[in-house]
Each structure stands twice: as structure tokens, then as C-alpha cells.
Amino acid sequence: MNLFHTKYLVFLILVLFAAFLPMYIGEYWQYVLTIAFFYAILAASWNLLSGYTGLFSLGHHSFGMIGAYTSTLLMTKAGIPFWMSIPAGILLTMLMSSLMGIMCLRVSGLYLALITWAFAEVARNYFRLHYTFTGGDRGLESPLLFGTIQPTPYYYLFLGLLIATIILIVLIMRSRIGYYLKAIRDDSIAARSMGVNIVRYKIFAFAVSSGLAGMAGAFYGHSIGLISPIMGDFNEMAMIIIFVVIGGIRTMPGPVIGAIAVRILMELLRAQSEVRILILSLLVIIIMRFFNGGLLELYRQIKQWINKDKNGGTSAYHEIETPKQGES
Amino acid sequence: MNNKNNILEMDNVVKIFGGLKANNGVSFEVEKGEIRGLIGPNGSGKTTLINQITGIYDTTEGHIRYKGKKINGLQPDVIAAMGIMRTFQVARVFLNMTVLENMLIPAFTQGQSNNEANTRAEELLDFALLSRLKNKPTKSLSGGQFMLLQIVRGFMRKGLELYVMDEPFAGVHQSIKGIIIKSIKMMNQDKNVTFLIVSHEMATISSLCSKVTVLDKGARIAEGSMKEVANIPEVIDAYLGG
Amino acid sequence: MDLHLFSQFLISGLIMGVLYCLMSMGINFIYGIMKVINWSMGEFFMIGAFIQYLLLESFIGAEYWYIGVIISACAVFVLGALVQVILIKPMFVGIIEAKMEYVTIITISLAIFLRNLALLIGGPYIYTPPDYAKPTQLLTLPLSGNRLVAFIGALVLLGLFYFFIKKSWTGKAFQGVAQNRAGVQTSGVNVLRYDMLAFGLGTALAGAGGALMAPIFSVHPLCGLAPTIRGFEIIVIAGLGSIPGILVAGLLLGFAESLGSAFISPSFVDIYGFILLVIVLSIKPYGMFGKAERTV
DSSP, X not given: OHHHHHHHHHHHHHXXXXXXXXXXXXHHHHHHHHHHHHHHHHHHHHIIIIIISOXXXXXXXXXXXXXXXXXXXXXXXXOOOHHHHHHHHHHHHHHHHHHHHHHTTXXXXXXXXXXXXXXXXXXXHXXXXXXXXXXXXXOEEOOOTTSSOOHHHHHHHHHHHXXXXXXXXXXXXXXXXXXXXXXXXXXXXXXXXXXXXXXXXXXXXXXXXXXXXXXXXXXXXXXXXXXXXXXXXXXHHHHHHXXXXXXXXXXXXXXXXXXXXXXXXXXXXXXXXXXXXXXXXXXXXXXXXXXXXXXXXXXXXXXXXXXXXXXXXXXXXXXXXXXXXXXX | OOOTTEEEEEEEEEEEETTEEEEEEEEEEEETTOEEEEEOSTTSSHHHHHHHHTTSSOOSEEEEEETTEEOTTOOHHHHHHTTEEEEOSSOOOOTTSBHHHHHHHHHHTTTOOHHHHHHHHHHHHHHTTOGGGTTSBGGGSOHHHHHHXXXXXXXXXXXXXXXXXXXXXXXXXXXXXXXXXXXXXXXHHHXXXXXXXXXXXXXXXXXXXXXXXXXXXXXXXEEEOHHHHHTOHHHHHHHHOO | OOHHHHHHHHHHHHHHHHHHHHHHHHHHHHHHHHSOOOTTHHHHHHHXXXXXXXXXXXXXXXXXHHHHHHHHHHHHHHHHHHHIIIIIGGGXXXXXXXXXXXXXXXXXXXXXXXXXXXXXXXXXXXXXXXXXXXXXXXXXXXXXXXXXXXXXXXXXXXXXXXXXXXXXXXXXXXXXXXXXXXXXXXXXXXXXXXXXXXXXXXXXXHHHHHXXXXXXXXXXXXXXXXXXXXXXXXXXXXXXXXXXHHHHHHHHHHHHHHHHHHHTOGGGHHHHHHHHHHHHHHHOTXXXXXXXXXXX
């Protein structure tokens, strides 16, 4: 239970640190971090769906794009105010992904990956095709939420959204629903046989994770001022995967740390654009091949190696062979 | 056929997979409180039958009735909610959860409170001599322990009435087998849980089950006590014949 | 729209369709054997194209382009086999969970790695090898020599591939691995070795495609992207695991793209395939010849 408190303490310290940071860093880095927070939300929500629940989606990024376009178009074409257009964007992404989830209930993980990939490509091309309405490849201007191009309010907006996302995901994973999601990933047949309603919880995973992505996307549009179908480009999905794997898939801090750290690194290495992505992709390959848990797993393994002598190994077999007193 | 004492009725169950007829009109009844054995050579359709009872497949033809109500075609989680639990031939446990968390799942889906579920889990793990492992990741357990965990996990359900087990003793260490047998007997005597056990272990089935149903080539060929059934020529043929 | 122009587009669609099939065949073949999808197929296509370009420019000259295709394919085969052994096989030895997640992440990362490596080495330039054949005519219709040659080449490769799988002993062994991985081992088939061969062969098909299409699409680090997209589109339209379906879907895709370009607009070529995809999936959600796999 000590560990429980330590994690919360660390989280709190990080939040405070992030809250005071804008006073010390210039506008440029506030902007960089705002976008990093955006990606962190995408990464954490993808981890919920594909990491914890095991529903490997290659279309998560497109919900960010759909959220952005929905909210922006409602505002610019239908005159709907922020406080309605953004929730509308979120609801639409939740609805669409739930439908996709229903469609994919009985298919293999591989097919799910293909279908989500196809969905993302179709969505991206849809926004490209209807260029008179959506601006197409040239992008679409989006009204700014705070009416200013100062990055600071948007920094706090996204920091707040990220914190809310993290809290929501933690609450879910610590609840019974979290158990069910993990059970679905581990063995959905066994889960079902133990009474888990996998239909309900798979759709839940789709809806919540995509809703978070849609939320991030909608706010992103109104923070940056310009959205384009590039948001739905497959490269974005690849980056999300990279963030999560480097940080540690199926952990809570992993995706967030991965996204922020990698985004900062990419910014620092701006000049060497191919090299930086070369290193990142190579890093992911090495991590997957040798350390299936990302940076956090490495840390865990180091800790284990240090503690190796304390436990005498898990010969649980002994438990069974020597029955307790009084047992037959 | 419509005996009120029957907890499970297989009514002419036929199951066809593409070109393969796995069950060819199987009919039998299991009475409440029985420990019934389901035996037969490999490929006789036992597992397929189990899978239809527990909702993994629907029957191609025929019905399965539980307490008089048709259950074939229902989803596994609905069937679980009705008081039926099952184990798998190759143990299906949640490898990336702890042993305790495995136990909690069927309790949670039933709506048991955290307290209730945890207490029950600790009791069962204690009984199964797995207590020391309760917070260990399940993947660190041995094969026999997987089976044991699978089995006691099912006992977490309150109001468990029918427990269907597919080869619970296969490849399991003698001492674990002992615990399994003990738990079956205990649940049967104290809570009147009915058991339908598929197994190849004749000696164990013989001592555990009052009655066995014998399948061969997708059909039921005999039924009775182990002793009766062992002397029937068709049964001997089924096991020894080509 | 006169018949003349229309036929031109039909032929163009036919040719492109068959060319894309080469890619899909490779993807589907690997899937059939290893039950995983290699998301970096496009990069093997690109590597094949680059090797072909280098060969033609620096070593064997333009007239021997067909030898270049063979060499490129073999080189990519070796590369593919190496990749499989180093990166993918370890997940298949013994029982390891979540293979799909692993292979997907690794092949996607590999794709990005190879693409950027090519950018780093070759620079963001486009290289075009000399024509394989002069422009010709089919009856009265003008036809690009390169496309005709690539078309024939693709047909030859697909035909060879078909005969190999159906008639040769190795081919039958592949069929065995695809149909019953556990069972076939009792006949002495080393499935792990066949995994490696399958991966090599699948990527070789993509590499050969790249070599064949080099003069048509030009050679550059991102030249694998479009074929990849087409390749996967075909698989979704056809349904996973259906080989004849790939030919049908490939042709449909080719026609969709060329007719779309003809009647609607040539600037959104990518989109027509997806329109076809949406139409097909709304009628048959698992692809034309696919079926829902019951995973409960």
C-alpha cells in the first residue's frame, strides 16, 4: 500500500511542476508541450483500447481528426457555439467507434486491425474529397477557443484535459470494468464463460477511448486554428504506437511519458528529421524484440535484478506437495 | 423426459461443422445432485457437447434444456448467469492477472461485493493450497495449478448449480488431483452442485461418478454405472476397436 | 465519352489491377502461412525498385531489365527471410501470446525505419530507370510499353507462383502449413523454416513488383506507400485468406480507379478504391469472399 501512495505523490508533483512550467519556458516550448499533451491523450486512450483491452486498432488517430472536423464545421458552417460543437464532436466519435466495435465483435484481432486501418483511410479521404465543404488538403481554419494566439491558455487547457484523461483511465482500470477489460484481452472465451458481457465492455472500450480522442481532436482544432486531413494520416497512428511502446504499453504512465518525452526529443532534434524518426523506429523495434514492456519494463527488470537474491524463487509446487496440517 | 429432477437434458443434439458431424443425435439427462461422468474415446464428441451446453456453439439440431428451459444458442455469459460454470480442457486462466484477480472475476460479474468476493476467494484459495500464490502473476504457476485455479474459480459463483468440466484431471499431479476430487465431493455434498465431468481417467471417474454416459462417434452408446458400462461390448469395441 | 477512350481506361484498369494483385498476393501468402500481416510490404516493394534501378543504371544496363527483376526479387527474398528470422521468428518459437500485436507493431516500425533509411541514403529524389519497352499499340489503342511489359511480367509471376504452390512439393508443404500448422509437423515439416521461406517469398513478390513497376511509378523512398494501400484495400475487399478473391478484387480495384479517374476526376485516384471498399463492406462486411471468424 506504500506504493499506492508513492505513485499518487509523484503524479501530484509532476502536475504541479507542469502547472508552474510556463513561467520559466518561452512561448515556443509552451506550444510544443501543448501539442505533446494532445498526443499524450491520444496515446493513453489508445492504450486503453488496444493495450489493456487488446482490441488492436489502427484507426484511433482518425477519431482525433473526426472530432476536430465535426466541431470546427459545426461552428463555421452552422454557427453552433463551442460548448455544443465540442460535445457533438465527442458524441459523434463515440457513436462511430461503437458502430465499428459492433461490426467487429466476432472477428479476429487481425481483421480488426485491417478494418480500423481501412476506416481511417476512408475517413481521411472523405475529408480530402469534399474539399469545397471541408477545405480538403489545404486544411480548414478553426475558430480559436480563447480568441488569442497566445499559447499559455491552451497549454493549461490541454494540461487539464490530459489530467482528466489520466484520472478517468485510472478510475476505469481500477474498477471492475478494468478487470473485465483485462480479462477480455487475456482470454475472451474464458471471460465470457465467467459471466463477463464482452459485447458491452468491448463497445465501452471503443466508445470511451474514441471519445477521448475526439475530445482531444476537437480542442486541438480550436487551439491551433488549422486542421487538415493529415491528422488522419497513417503516420499519426504509427507515432501513437511509437509513443506507447517506448513509454510502456499496458501501463498507466507509459503512454503519457512516452508521448511527451518523444515529442520533446523530436523537437530537440528538429534539424535531423530523418535521423530522429530512424532512431525512434529502431528503438521501438529493439524494445519490442527484447523488452516487451518499454522503458517501464526496463526499470522493473533492473529492480528485479537488484532484488534477485531476496526471494527464493517461486517454487509454488512445494505448496501443493506438502499438505497443511489436518488436511488429508 | 420432462422429469422435474433433471437439471440438464440433451435432446437429440446434432452438431455439424462443415463436413464433420461431431454429435449425431445425443440424448441423455442428468439429475440434480449427480456427479455424472462423460466418457468415450477421442473424437467421440464430448468437448463439442460441452461447448454447446456452455454456449460456445449453438446446436445444429436438437435442444439442450437446463432446469426445463432451453439454453442452446444462448451466449456463454448468459449461461453463466443462470448458474452454470465450466472448465476447459486446456486451462483458460487469465495469465496477466494475479491468482486472486482470476478468482474475483466470476464473483464480480455476479455483483458480489468486494468484501464478499475477497473473503470467498481467500477461503477457496486456502482450501486449494494456493493462498501463498494469491498475489502472484498467474503465468508463474505450473500447468496443474492452472487447472486447479480454473476449477476453484468456478466455485466462486454463488448459487452454482451445474459445473461442467472438460478433462479436469489431464496431466495433473496426483496431489492436485486429490484436491480437485475433494472439492468436487465437497461441493456436491454440501451445496448440491451437479457435476458433468468429461475424463479419460477411468479409475477416478469410477470412484467419483455414480453414473457415466458413454459416447462414441458422436452418439451415445451406453449409460449406467462404471461397472455396468465397462462390460458392454459396444463400449469395449469403441475403446479398443479401430 | 467515346468507346475508344473508355477502352483505354478499361485496359489501364486491367493492367493496374493485376499489378496490385502481386502485392496483395505477397501479403496474403504470408498471412496464410504465419497468420500475421506484414505492414512493411510496401517497403520491400520500394527496395526491389531501388535495387532494380541500381542494377540497370550501374551494372547490367537497360536491355536486361528482366534479369534485373529476377535479381531484385532474389535479393528481397534474402532480405525478407533475414528480417523474419531476426525479428519475427522469436515470437513463434514456443507459445507466446499476443503475436498479432507484436508483429503489427514491429512491421509498422520496420516500414517507417526502412522508409526513412532510404530517405537518408538516397535523398528525397525521384529516380526513373529507362523504359523497358517502347510504347506500343493494342489494336488501335495506345499502350505504354512499360505497362504492358509489367502486366505480362506480373501475370508470369502470378502464374509461376500458382504452379509452385499447387504442384511442387514445397508448395504443397506450404499449403499444409497454412491449413494445419500443428498437424503438418508430424509429417516432418519444419514449420519455422517454412515461415521464413514464406516471408521471403511474399516479400520477393512485392520486390519483383517494385522492380517491374519502376519505370511506371519511378523509384523513390515513398514509392511503396501507394502499392501498400492498394494491397491492403484488395485484401479487405476480397476478405482475408481468399486467393482467388484477390484477383477479382484486384481487377475491381484497377477498374474502379481508372474509371473513377476517367469519369470523375484524376486528382483523387486514391479515393476510388476506398469508395469501392465502402460499397463492398456495406453489403458484405467481411469482404466478398471472407467470413466472420467465430472468436466468440
